[in-house]
Amino acid sequence: MKINNVETLFDSSISESELSVKQQEVLKASLTLFAQQGFESTTSSQIAELAGVSEGTVFKKFKTKQGILEALLRPFIENVIPRVMNEFESEVATNEYSDFESFLHYIIKDRMQFALDSKKQLKVFVQEIIRNPEMFKLIAVKWDELIAGRIGQVINRFKEKGQIGDISTDQVMQYTASIVLSYMIPRIISNADMSFDIEQKSLEATKFLMNGLRKHD
Amino acid sequence: MKINNVETLFDSSISESELSVKQQEVLKASLTLFAQQGFESTTSSQIAELAGVSEGTVFKKFKTKQGILEALLRPFIENVIPRVMNEFESEVATNEYSDFESFLHYIIKDRMQFALDSKKQLKVFVQEIIRNPEMFKLIAVKWDELIAGRIGQVINRFKEKGQIGDISTDQVMQYTASIVLSYMIPRIISNADMSFDIEQKSLEATKFLMNGLRKHD
């Protein structure tokens, strides 16, 4: 059974790490506060208080506040994303979707679930993308890797089969990502828990995208 | 001739205001710095320096740094957006688009141009949406107004004419906005100037959306 729940991944990845319990608490508290208030508006004393540790402890391991942010985002970028991505890719490879619509629906639902499970990390990540042009470039690279990788190949195969119209792989992914994000962004940004019927919404999105993407005579 | 260039609107709107030249410089400098570095990371002394005024002057009119941000975003929300929107609505009304595709293409190109012209304001705005849940609600309200307003009516008319498939007005707008944003967001976030062929891209987006939205048998 697949584990693309990033929150779970996050918790387990920090548990597996060499970090002490208190240091893990520091990371968890930081994630929560950075997501709620933003990086700049979060003070080290707030982190210490929420984590239930002294202020010294906040800096013992991560040296600076920026260091905490990096400790939160590095595994998210270098570990969690690729890990989920690989899992996702193998899933795609094994299930041998002969039907583009099934494939698309699977992808959309999968990413929606991922986003719902990783709201906090994604919000911090989004903040950082805006704050930091380097982060933006890093995503562009990951994006190109996706297109050049197995996902791009799968899409190309569907194009060859005539299930996708005359449209570049790039655009297929851009539009798909865009539609998925249009559902998720309000839920990521809003701190409130908005209800979300993932089954219905993923079908709705799939239907629209299929019409937009498939071959038209 | 239409003026939906927000930068021009911004400059002219602050020129028309009762603000002294120095105060106008403060606003311009703040906009540039907030867009570049974010609100929190911009110090009042940086604003003073870029505006070529003393630190005291920065606070003379706007009292607080938050006040400057509001002075930048209030007209953007309450003035510039509606003004462009009205203009846009009357344009739509007068031109009497009988063809949904022409209408869609007009809308998309118009909004793309708007985004290109207002990159700085939009970046500050996007930051603020993430930072501030109130801002998020405010947009939701504007969004509902749009749907309830003339634009919603126009879309409904096209649906009645059978030019749009069985899809809610909400979704039509969500998908359209989403696709347009997928083109603009990278250009808004990146501080670099990326080239953009608005004619080609707006046609490309229109074509995809038409396929996705139109009636299918």
Place this chain on the structure above:
Amino acid sequence: MKINNVETLFDSSISESELSVKQQEVLKASLTLFAQQGFESTTSSQIAELAGVSEGTVFKKFKTKQGILEALLRPFIENVIPRVMNEFESEVATNEYSDFESFLHYIIKDRMQFALDSKKQLKVFVQEIIRNPEMFKLIAVKWDELIAGRIGQVINRFKEKGQIGDISTDQVMQYTASIVLSYMIPRIISNADMSFDIEQKSLEATKFLMNGLRKHD
């Protein structure tokens, strides 16, 4: 009349500067505390308190504590020392000492007075020489300039006249400085005011040095 009183020079040099009264107080307080307790053991709040200003003011102009130290030592090195040195050199040139012993006595008394007048600066300076190898090199350079400059020439002239024995100019200066310092160092280091009969001590030192340096058959 000559002004080789460095404390006076210090006060007047900071008065002449563009510094506000409060900033001058910060420098004065820092000098006193650095001399008394050392640079590292002096806190910014102590400086603020002694200067009668807020802690913010301490950093407004000089940015860092290190910046204050530099603001204290730079003029001492680049301004006060050369200024006194030039004055001293012209004094030597105009008075045309035909007698080496008179010359030596003049020099010794002059430097003793200088040291008594600049106890605080010298103590901070001495601390910094030990702390900072760069400072040490800087002195070596100043020292070489002295030997290559007019003072070296004067000594050489006395050697040609047979009033100084077979001993290098370097050594003449090393021994002279060393003997003068042996009188002054205890008074610079000790925070207490030790009495000092400059007339008697300068004569005593001169007599010893004359015997050591003059030509022996």
Place this chain on the structure above:
Amino acid sequence: MKINNVETLFDSSISESELSVKQQEVLKASLTLFAQQGFESTTSSQIAELAGVSEGTVFKKFKTKQGILEALLRPFIENVIPRVMNEFESEVATNEYSDFESFLHYIIKDRMQFALDSKKQLKVFVQEIIRNPEMFKLIAVKWDELIAGRIGQVINRFKEKGQIGDISTDQVMQYTASIVLSYMIPRIISNADMSFDIEQKSLEATKFLMNGLRKHD
């Protein structure tokens, strides 16, 4: 054969002590770091790292950082200095220098070697003298003991024999120390290893001092 090599003395004295190997490493690392960076600028974690022990170990024996400094300087003052001094005194007594110049040369060379061998300790010591007025007084006491002790007696004997001119024992020692220090101080302060021809320099210094100190008609 005499052992006035303080580094050796230091190493052997801490080996002889009841300290564990790790505690000895702490002392050695502290000495190195205090000499290089100064006492205040050396952190306990630096000491731990250089000593190859945990931070806890640094404080296990010596309780405080100040305690480490005292552990370094106490034996230097109370043990090493007197020990060398006694050795030196007995050397003086047994060799029965009938010639003041030989005696002076012996003393100078001996002290120069001592300084070269104890550069680190001396640098820490010098720092501490400046930082701490108590340390200054302590030296004054040791100095007086020297004068009142055997060395003073030896000098007085030479004066009675007419080999030293009309000059106080105090001055004889002040001038001698001063000249020796003028050679050694640059080598103690500079962290770099400067070459030093002890044979030539000690002769040079002796010659100068002899001329300055001996009876003149």
Place this chain on the structure above:
DNA sequence: AATGAATGAGAATTCATTCAT
């Protein structure tokens, strides 16, 4: 209106020291 020196509350960070294991 404008200035810019001054403020002081608060933020990040450091580090000697402690203590449970």
Place this chain on the structure above:
DNA sequence: GATGAATGAATTCTCATTCAT
């Protein structure tokens, strides 16, 4: 004895804001 995570008081430094001129 040794460890090293944790502490928290102290320290440097920042910066929005004020106010006398």
